[in-house]
Amino acid sequence: MPRPSPTSKNKMITTTKINKVFSLLELSHQPTMLEQLQGHTPFQLLVATLLSSRTKDTTTIPLVKKLFQQYKTPEYFSRATIKDLEKALYGIGFYRVKARQVRKLAGIILKEYGGNVPTTFEQLTFLPGVGRKTANCILNYAFQQPAIAVDVHVHRISNRLGWVKTTTPEETEEELKKIVPKQLWSKVNMLLVDHGQRICLPRKPRCGVCPVRKECEFGREVLN
Numbered sequence: 001m002p003r004p005s006p007t008s009k010n011k012m013i014t015t016t017k018i019n020k021v022f023s024l025l026e027l028s029h030q031p032t033m034l035e036q037l038q039g040h041t042p043f044q045l046l047v048a049t050l051l052s053s054r055t056k057d058t059t060t061i062p063l064v065k066k067l068f069q070q071y072k073t074p075e076y077f078s079r080a081t082i083k084d085l086e087k088a089l090y091g092i093g094f095y096r097v098k099a100r101q102v103r104k105l106a107g108i109i110l111k112e113y114g115g116n117v118p119t120t121f122e123q124l125t126f127l128p129g130v131g132r133k134t135a136n137c138i139l140n141y142a143f144q145q146p147a148i149a150v151d152v153h154v155h156r157i158s159n160r161l162g163w164v165k166t167t168t169p170e171e172t173e174e175e176l177k178k179i180v181p182k183q184l185w186s187k188v189n190m191l192l193v194d195h196g197q198r199i200c201l202p203r204k205p206r207c208g209v210c211p212v213r214k215e216c217e218f219g220r221e222v223l224n
């Protein structure tokens, strides 16, 4: 029997339903930024995640690949001058602020953790500039730990699908943890971020070409 899971409105979202949506999305999945950067170190994935905020992946990915050829470890970042880092990050949103942020982060990781990115949610969120979403991304993509990283795409699509009825990403994370089986947590960010970037767009979702429209509360309403 599929495991029924209550949402905040007492609607039953089953594991079977969630699996079906994930299977359909997997058929046309294109790798997210962090999937494209697999093979990089946890520190590099952490820096890339911080740099990617308010910046398009198509800008972030080539820039960080080039950046990590020159700045490979926390030592390189902490030894760099702010001016050099600003130059290397030029093109990224808020590059000046982020140059200072990543240098500070590198210094703390060196001093407090011997150069290794910490592996717990509590330690990660204690680092400057690292919130719930970034910490969960690192647990998920860098350390292969079960975590649900909720960004704007995951929050929006979970609500449109009718899986949750929430107003903040934090609430969405809590609700998704109740209904998504733990072994599927790592798929949530990977599949919904890609879907949100290409199909389930913020303002004009492309429901007519969406592979999960039959499983989606919002899609069923607009297409009926």
Ligand code: SF4
Residues within 6 Å of the ligand: 157, 160, 161, 199, 200, 201, 205, 206, 207, 208, 210, 211, 212, 213, 214, 216, 217, 218, 219, 220
């Ligand atoms: S049917 Fe529309 S709203 Fe639902 S997931 Fe697809 S694109 Fe998004």
